Amino acid sequence: MENQELPPAYEQALAGFGRYLEAERARSAHTRRAYLSDLRSLLEYAVSEGLTDLPGLDLTTLRGWLGAQSQAGMSRSTLARRSATARSFTTWALREEIITVDPALRLRAPKAEKSLPGVLQSQQLVRLLTGLEQAAAEGSPIPVRNRAIVEVLYATGLRVGELAGLDVDDLNPDRRTLRVVGKGNKERTVPYGVPAAVAVDDWLRRGRPSLANGHSGPALFLGSRGNRVDQRQVRTVVKDLFEALGDTSATGPHALRHSAATHLLDGGADLRAVQEILGHSSLATTQIYTHVSVERLRKSYQQAHPRA
Missing domain, CATH: 1.10.150 (DNA polymerase; domain 1)
Structure with missing residues (x-):
C-alpha cells in the first residue's frame, strides 16, 4: 500500500x-x-x-x-x-517545541500479551547439532559456518542481530566469552561452552579462510561471497534447519534464544544471571521464561514436597 x-x-x-x-x-x-x-x-x-x-x-x-x-x-x-x-x-x-502540550500523558493501551516462547526439547537439539556436526565434517565452509552459528546461538542466547554483528576480536577463546553489543549499544560479556568453542574454532581454521576476501573486514561470520553475514541469511539458515528437523513449531533463531534461556533456568541458573546473559533491561522480560520452565518446577516440587 x-x-x-x-x-x-x-x-x-x-x-x-x-x-x-x-x-x-x-x-x-x-x-x-x-x-x-x-x-x-x-x-x-x-x-x-x-x-x-x-x-x-x-x-x-x-x-x-x-x-x-x-x-x-x-x-x-x-x-x-x-x-x-x-x-x-x-x-x-x-x-523540540513542535507542540506545547504533551497529549499522550494519559494515553493507555492494552498490555501486550506475554506469549510463551517456543522451546526445542533436548532430544531435538541433540539431533539438530549432531546433524550439523556430521555435515561440517565434510569440510565445505558453509556447513562449517552453519554449525558454528547454531552452536553459538544456543550456547549464548544471542539475538540474531547481535550474532551477525560479531567481530573476530569479540571472541576471547581462553575465557570462552564473547563481547556483545546489544540493544541501545549496551555492551555485555557472554560465556559459551566447549561445543560452541570447538565449532567456532573449526570455522576459524577451516571455514572462514575459504570465504574471506577484501570485503570481509573483521566480521566473525561471513556469507558465501565473503561479506559479513546478515540477519536475513541467518534466519534462512535456521528456518531451513528447523524444517528439515520436523516435529517442532520452532521457526527461526529466536527459538534457540528461548531454548537457551529455558534450559538455563531448568538447570538452576539464577534469574538475574540469565537476564545478564540475554541482555534484558528488565527482569520482567526474563521472567517470561520461568513460565515455560515446567520441568524445573516439577523437579523442585518433587524434591521439596513431602507428599510428592
Whole structure:
C-alpha cells in the first residue's frame, strides 16, 4: 500500500523523529522502521480527521487512532507498541517545541500479551547439532559456518542481530566469552561452552579462510561471497534447519534464544544471571521464561514436597 501524502510539517516531523531514534535512542534499523511506520499511520489518521497541524494533536485523536487500529484487528502487542510510539513521539515533539502540550500523558493501551516462547526439547537439539556436526565434517565452509552459528546461538542466547554483528576480536577463546553489543549499544560479556568453542574454532581454521576476501573486514561470520553475514541469511539458515528437523513449531533463531534461556533456568541458573546473559533491561522480560520452565518446577516440587 502506498503511503498517503502528508503535509510538509508532518513529513519534517517524521524525518526529525527518525533522526532522533537513530542518533539519541540508538534504535536498531528494524525498530526505527516499525516506529516510523506507526507514526506515519498516526499522522495519516490525523489528516483523515481534518488535523493539519501538529500543535492540534490531542488525546482524543490518539485514542481514536488506537481505536481504529483495534477495530481493524490489530493484536494487543501491536497496539501496545503503537501506543509507545505515540508517547515517544509526543515527548520528542514537546522537547523540540513542535507542540506545547504533551497529549499522550494519559494515553493507555492494552498490555501486550506475554506469549510463551517456543522451546526445542533436548532430544531435538541433540539431533539438530549432531546433524550439523556430521555435515561440517565434510569440510565445505558453509556447513562449517552453519554449525558454528547454531552452536553459538544456543550456547549464548544471542539475538540474531547481535550474532551477525560479531567481530573476530569479540571472541576471547581462553575465557570462552564473547563481547556483545546489544540493544541501545549496551555492551555485555557472554560465556559459551566447549561445543560452541570447538565449532567456532573449526570455522576459524577451516571455514572462514575459504570465504574471506577484501570485503570481509573483521566480521566473525561471513556469507558465501565473503561479506559479513546478515540477519536475513541467518534466519534462512535456521528456518531451513528447523524444517528439515520436523516435529517442532520452532521457526527461526529466536527459538534457540528461548531454548537457551529455558534450559538455563531448568538447570538452576539464577534469574538475574540469565537476564545478564540475554541482555534484558528488565527482569520482567526474563521472567517470561520461568513460565515455560515446567520441568524445573516439577523437579523442585518433587524434591521439596513431602507428599510428592
